[in-house]
Amino acid sequence: MQLANKTIVVTGAGGGIGRELCLQLVQRGANVAGVDINLATLDETGRLAGVGRDRFAGFQLDITDGEKVSSLPAEVLAHFGVVDGLINNAGIIQPFKLVNDLSMDAINRVMAVNFYGTLYLTKAFLPHLLERPEAHIANVSSMGGFLPVPGQTVYGAAKAAVKLLTEGLYAELKDTNVKVTVIFPGAIATNIMQNSGLDVPNADAGSDSQFKTLSARQAADQMLAGIEKNQFRVVIGQDARAMDKLYRLNPKYAADLIQKKMRSLLR
Known part of the structure; x- marks a missing residue:
């Protein structure tokens, strides 16, 4: 789906990849409904976009509140008139x-934001997307959604659920006008730890990595390119691509390798 002149809803729009998605969508000629729980950072994204509210509008929302999410489409439609796409990007990680x-409180929070937030937004907007001549849903999973990462097991379980949800949607919507993409980022330079309410670990789990961490800008560019090509899956970063291949070839070896890498964070 070409993004120019389309109206796209982006969650997690207040920073990191979400902010870059918003900025690049505007640059590509799209209108953007940015969604975030943090009003101050959401307003900053709007300022950085440098366009009027006819092109970017922020909507403060806790995506774990299903009732409030269900009312969001009416607000977005009242402002923009149509909705052509949804990028479920918002997410948090768990404590290491x-x-x-x-x-259980931490477990429930991780599942609520990463899985149920994605599900709520999808359910809310899908009826409207089905009415468009062409539309798109892109859900951000994670490298941890196909590869077990000790210390992030519940986060990975939530992202694995996003993976299967998205692939199921692809199958269900295959003969409709709504295209579906699942996205698997690897290590991206964002502030996800701070946004998750966590302290940054003293150890650097990636200090001996041969893979370069991508910037949020690079990740967003690759995501949008995949959406425009209607790709089924988009794997972001050398680390994610390498581990995707390795895990499919030898799941146990890949799991053991990651376990060794994560030891320093779990002492």
């Missing part, structure tokens, strides 16, 4: 703890 040490 083993499942045995993780509280």
Whole structure:
């Protein structure tokens, strides 16, 4: 789907990849409904976009509140008139703890933001997307959604659920005008840890990595390119692409490799 002159909803629009998606969508000629829980950072994204509210409008929303999410389409439609696409980008990681040490409150929060938030937004906007001549849903999973990462097991489970949800949507919507893409970013330079309410670990799990961490701008560019090509899956970053291949060839070896890499964060 070509993005110019389309209206796209982006969650997690207040920073990181979400902000870059908004800025690049505007540059590509799209109108953007940016969604974020943090009004101050959302307003900053609007300022950086450098366009009027006819091109970028921010909507403050807690995506874990299903009732409030259900009212969002009416607000966006009242402002823009149409909705052509949805990018479910918002997400948080869990504290770097083993499942045995993780509280149920933390588990529920990770599942609520990463999986249920994505599901709520999809359910809310899908009826409207089906009415468009062409439309698109893109859901951001993670490298952790296909590869087990100790200390991020529940986060990975949530992102694996996003993966299967998105692939199921692809199959269900294959004969409709709504195209579907699942996105698997690897290591991206964002502030996801701070936004998740976590302290940055002292150890650097990627210090010996041969793979370069991508900027949020590079990641967003690759995501949008994949959407415009109606790709089924988009794997972002050398690390994600390498581990995607390795995990499919030898899942146990790949899992053992990641376990060794994560040891320093779990001591």
